[in-house]
Amino acid sequence: MHNVLFWFRNDLRLHDNEALVKAMEMGKVLPAFIIDPVEFKKTKYGFKRKGAFRVAFMLETLADLKRNLQNRGSDLIIKIGRTEDELLKLITQYNISTLVTSKEVTQEETTMEYEISTRLKPLNVEMEIFWGATLYHVRDLPFQLKFLPDVFTEFRTKIEQITIVRSLFDTPEIIDTVENIEFSKVPTLSEIGFQESLGDLTFPGGESHALARLNYYIWESNSIEHYKETRNELIGNNFSSRLSSYLSLGAISPRKIYWEIKKYEAEIIANDSTYWLIFELLWRDYFHFISLKYGIRIFKRSGIRHLMNKKWRKNRSDFERWMKGETGVPFIDANMRELNATGYMSNRGRQVVASFFAKDLNLEWWWGAMYFESQLIDYDVCSNWCNWNYIAGIGNDPRKDRYFNILKQAYDYDPDAIYTKFWLPELNKLSSTEVHEIGLQSEESLADKDVVLGNNYPVSLFPFDKWKK
Numbered sequence: 001m002h003n004v005l006f007w008f009r010n011d012l013r014l015h016d017n018e019a020l021v022k023a024m025e026m027g028k029v030l031p032a033f034i035i036d037p038v039e040f041k042k043t044k045y046g047f048k049r050k051g052a053f054r055v056a057f058m059l060e061t062l063a064d065l066k067r068n069l070q071n072r073g074s075d076l077i078i079k080i081g082r083t084e085d086e087l088l089k090l091i092t093q094y095n096i097s098t099l100v101t102s103k104e105v106t107q108e109e110t111t112m113e114y115e116i117s118t119r120l121k122p123l124n125v126e127m128e129i130f131w132g133a134t135l136y137h138v139r140d141l142p143f144q145l146k147f148l149p150d151v152f153t154e155f156r157t158k159i160e161q162i163t164i165v166r167s168l169f170d171t172p173e174i175i176d177t178v179e180n181i182e183f184s185k186v187p188t189l190s191e192i193g194f195q196e197s198l199g200d201l202t203f204p205g206g207e208s209h210a211l212a213r214l215n216y217y218i219w220e221s222n223s224i225e226h227y228k229e230t231r232n233e234l235i236g237n238n239f240s241s242r243l244s245s246y247l248s249l250g251a252i253s254p255r256k257i258y259w260e261i262k263k264y265e266a267e268i269i270a271n272d273s274t275y276w277l278i279f280e281l282l283w284r285d286y287f288h289f290i291s292l293k294y295g296i297r298i299f300k301r302s303g304i305r306h307l308m309n310k311k312w313r314k315n316r317s318d319f320e321r322w323m324k325g326e327t328g329v330p331f332i333d334a335n336m337r338e339l340n341a342t343g344y345m346s347n348r349g350r351q352v353v354a355s356f357f358a359k360d361l362n363l364e365w366w367w368g369a370m371y372f373e374s375q376l377i378d379y380d381v382c383s384n385w386c387n388w389n390y391i392a393g394i395g396n397d398p399r400k401d402r403y404f405n406i407l408k409q410a411y412d413y414d415p416d417a418i419y420t421k422f423w424l425p426e427l428n429k430l431s432s433t434e435v436h437e438i439g440l441q442s443e444e445s446l447a448d449k450d451v452v453l454g455n456n457y458p459v460s461l462f463p464f465d466k467w468k469k
Helices: 018-026 052-070 083-093 107-123 152-162 207-220 223-230 244-248 254-267 272-299 316-324 330-342 347-360 365-375 381-392 406-413 418-423 432-436 443-447
Strands: 002-007 027-035 077-080 098-102 126-130
Touching (some): 002 018, 002 083, 018 126, 027 052, 027 083, 052 207, 077 083, 098 107, 207 223, 207 244, 207 254, 223 272, 254 272, 347 365, 365 381
Parallel strands (some): 002 027, 098 126
């Protein structure tokens, strides 16, 4: 019987994992995950490419995966090193005949796939790759990829009319595993070079927690029934599904979410809210397919639209203040401080802080995208970079010069400044109007409430009166 190396990537689950099912059909399986130190290299802007929150969530997810494999008579090898080298070592050590993995779509990942396949050929080792990241399978699209619509609504209309979501693959009960494996434990943050002490994450990582969260959000709390009304809220655990973190590492399948919603619609209620969560999965699919269509352009300064004449400011000081939540614009700073403290930010918050970064400060948009890549627990390469293209006006937005008035956003989504004050306790004595319009208040009135701009709260990087016009 053949020995098959199953290389886990962003598919850290046992349910609905086509690549794993196919690997099991080929022979005895050796499950492996590679932690590549290149992912933790510090950028020239002072932060690591993959930050502590992302890594902590990944380690929790690996620990859960390891337990789930052990419950099925298997286990997980975890290696730390250059991905290509570590895979080759395992292939040689365990007499592997086939390497099986799931497909990725962006440049670095696909380049690695090519390099690995090239190194395997002289060894007569096959490499099999399976698509499993999206709700709709790429082969089921009702058009060739080059004809993928550049407007989301057109894509959604076509795919909903024609394409069917595939059924789920069964979760394996027993995994026939390669014998005499030297399994390894999951490393700690400190063992891979992180000194941060994070405490407990709000939502623990792993497939088991992902499935429990899905069950809670849909069936136990019925929160999905009101998702469309709550999705732009800023405080609490149930205003959104909070499944994006699990989706980002493949700890839950988008098809699993879809079919669970369909079951809920059949048994309880089907409304705009139940559809809207599927709608969000469609956006996620769309950005995966856009990344396939445009390739490296999603990372370029000129973006998907190839706007070479668009100018951006290279002001490192302003960038630092934005990252730290010290812009002097309370609604922006509150969102950034939540990100820095938790690794999470609401969808509304992301749009607002990105718009402020790219449209008001006019800073190099890709700096902001890089910081999100470092910090967000639910970082997804396609969604992150395509969303930043969209907000910066160089992506798939059909509306020309879309702009978020930050003051209006603050009043619309945090009218009483409850969220803003929570993350900026130094402003607690101010009224909601004084918080949101702090740049328009007199020094005397602020001082009466223990706020001194430039001392215990920053002077704004942007003139508030421009948002009042």
